[in-house]
Amino acid sequence: MEALLSLIIGLLTACGIYLLLRARTFPVVLGLSLLSYAVNLFLFAMGRLTIGRAPIITPGAAGYTDPLPQALVLTAIVIGFAMTAFVIMLALKARAELGNDHVDGTHEPEKII
Amino acid sequence: MTHLVIAPVLVPLLTGIVLLLLRGMDLRWRRGLALVSVLGQIALALVLTRAVADGTILVYALGHWPAPFGIVLVADRLAAWMLVTTAVLALFALAYACLGTDREGRHFHVLFQLQLFGLSGAFLTGDLFNLFVFFEVLLIASYGLLLHGGGRLRTRAGLHYVVINLAGSALFLIAAGIFYGVLGTLNLADLAVKVAAVRPENLPLVRTAGLLLFGVFALKAALVPLYLWLPAAYANTSAPVAALFAIMTKVGAYAILRVSTLVFGTGAGPAADLMADWLLPLALLTLALGMLGAAGSDRLRVQTAYLVLASVGTLLAAGGLGTAAGIGAGLWYLPHSCFAAAALFLLADLIARGRGDLADRLAPGPVMGRHWVLGVLFFLCAIAISGLPPLSGFIGKFLILRAALDPALAAWVPWCLLAVVLAGGLLALMTLARGGSLLFYRATEQELDPGVQTPPPTGAALGLVAGLLALGVAMTVWAGPLSDYTTAVARQLLKPADYVQAVMGPRS
Structure with a gap:
């Protein structure tokens, strides 16, 4: 299970970084989402991988899983969700105001500042 | 007395919420409320400075959970110094915005207060994950402020700023995850103890996490080579926002100083002076x-x-x-x-x-x-x-x-x-x-x-x-x-x- 999870996290990160480096806003947004999925899985795995264990104290439980990474992931998901929504709106605004979806607002090399 | 530590965080948050609820009200009242709140924050920061000037470190355990199980807010001399600087700078930026910039878009005052909420929290928190959360709070408020008023150049610079900071947040989470996975804590003081006693086989992981964290803070502080977002973003936003953002890069500098002295200081054993x-x-x-x-x-x-x-x-x-x-x-x-x-x-x-x-x-x-x-x-x-x-x-x-x-x-x-x-x-x-x-x-x-x-x-x-x-x-x-x-x-x-x-x- 560890090898599979590591592979998935690695693949998601690699795809995320590749898309993040693209020149159009939509792949960049997708790349950020993939990267945040990879990060969430990674955080989750940092509490060690256990199956079928209780996160809070239960009478007669055989063992426990670490509840803290789950809380961290939940926070990270909420924040990541809000940020993705924001960046999509911003990308749409940039598309409307700049007339194209290039991250620099133009396909021509031009001075930005 | 102990609630003094959380007051600089709560005042801007509550003011921001009240301003959001009062959004239909006459602009003069909202300006007045925002200015009074910032004046209050200056006063609070000064009181806090007085309280910690003799070297006391005030600790506020949220929900009364003892460290390292709960989140703590810690006020020491450095936090108080940063709070005073932020509040005084905010007063001038806000007063300038009240001369007309705040009419250019909606919710300027709400975003401004939430920005101060994020800044105060980042200076006071004693927990690594909480620091991440406050960074996100101050960043999302700063995205709104940066784009305030709109315009082509502002949107373009804003897009770069948002994307690079989101990538930075992902790195921050990875670093926090490694710390938790290896050391089992996210409390900064507990991290300091555990990093000093880290087992040799875990040392490379801890060093990696530390340097990732340094990279994230260097991005916020606009250190070479992670500075390219800064000139366009600061030059194209509205003047009061740019004035307030003068403190934003210093948040990164603060975080570097805090973590490099506390967690990776000279007493950190094999990971010292990382x-x-x-x-x-x-x-x-x-x-x-x-x-x-x-x-x-x-x-x-x-x-x-x-x-x-x-x-x-x-x-x-x-x-x-x-x-x-x-x-x-x-x-x-x-x-x-x-x-x-x-x-x-x-x-x-x-x-x-x-x-x-x-x-x-x-x-x-x-x-x-x-x-x-x-x-x-x-x-x-x-x-x-x-x-x-x-x-x-x-x-x-x-x-x-x-x-x-x-x-x-x-x-x-x-x-x-x-x-x-x-x-x-x-x-x-x-x-x-x-x-x-x-x-x-x-x-x-x-x-x-x-x-x-x-x-x-x-x-x-x-x-x-x-x-x-x-x-x-x-x-x-x-x-x-x-x-x-x-x-x-x-x-x-x-x-x-x-x-x-x-x-x-x-x-x-």
Whole structure:
């Protein structure tokens, strides 16, 4: 299970970084989402991988899983969700105001500042 | 009494919520409420400074969960110093925004308060994951503020700023995850204890996480080579927002100072001085590149943005010395550089408004209304930023250079630092002199077209710029007590055992 999870996290990160480096806003947004999925899985795995264990104290439980990474992931998901929504709106605004979806607002090399 | 620690976090949050609920109300009332809140935050920050000035470290356990199980807020001298600087800077930025910028878009005041909420939280928190959350709070508020008012350039610079910060947040989470996975804690004080006792097989992981964290903070602080987002973002946003953002890069500098002294300080055993090795060279490079960027820019606001970059370099170069005198000098320089940069951002806005289509481009243009007052203020800003006597920049640089002459440092350090800081100051002086003569001396006598003419800057706007410069004068007058305080801050930072003991309780 560890090898599979590591592979998935690695693949998601690699795809995320590749898309993040693209020149159009939509792949960049997708790349950020993939990267945040990879990060969430990674955080989750940092509490060690256990199956079928209780996160809070239960009478007669055989063992426990670490509840803290789950809380961290939940926070990270909420924040990541809000940020993705924001960046999509911003990308749409940039598309409307700049007339194209290039991250620099133009396909021509031009001075930005 | 103990609730004092959380008050600087709660006041802006509650004000922001109230302002959101009152959004239909007359603008004058909302402005009044926002200003009263910021004044209250200044008062709270000063009370907190008094409470921690004798070296006490106040700890506030949220929900009364003891550390390291719950989240703690920790107020020490450094946090109080940052809070005072932020609140005072915010007052001037907000007052300038109330002169009309806040009409350009919706919810300016709400976002401004939430920005202060995020900043105060980031300075006070004693938990790594909580620091991430407060970073996100201050970033999402800053996205809104950066885009306030809209416009092509602003949107384009905003997109870059948002995407690079989101990538930075992902790295922050990875670093926090590694820390938790290896050490089983996210409390900064507990991290300090556990990093010092880390097992050799886990050392590479801890070092990786530490350097990832350094990368994230360097991104926020705009350290070379992660600074490319800064000039466009700061130069294209509205003036009061740019003035407030003078503190934003210092949040990164604060986080670097905090983590590198507390978690990776000299007492951290095998992971000691992890960040310190990188800090000084990168900071000197940032300073040099910032000054070159300022010299090469053709717009006053871009130039100011590069000067902000150079100020981060100066501050972290002083911090990178690692001695009490060095860190103290850097912390003395911090408010000065914020106030001076904010003054120049506001002044650049007033200059741009008086020049029609030319705006803030550094080219001869028509004579501005009230050009005498603008010229004198520009001259004073230039003196403060380039570090000439008698304003605060001179004392800041003097303290930094004196700290660099410590014989305990490596032989190359004093020479490199002296050369870069002095050459940077000279370059800043020449750059600003060139800008000033283009804007003021070589102004053509022709009038602007009546169609694009704007009224001359109001006394209130000029007064705010003068007020920021007066803060620099005040820092000069009370330089002795202030530098005593910043040296005390640095001493406290270099004794992380006190922090750990205050948070974790006495240990056997």
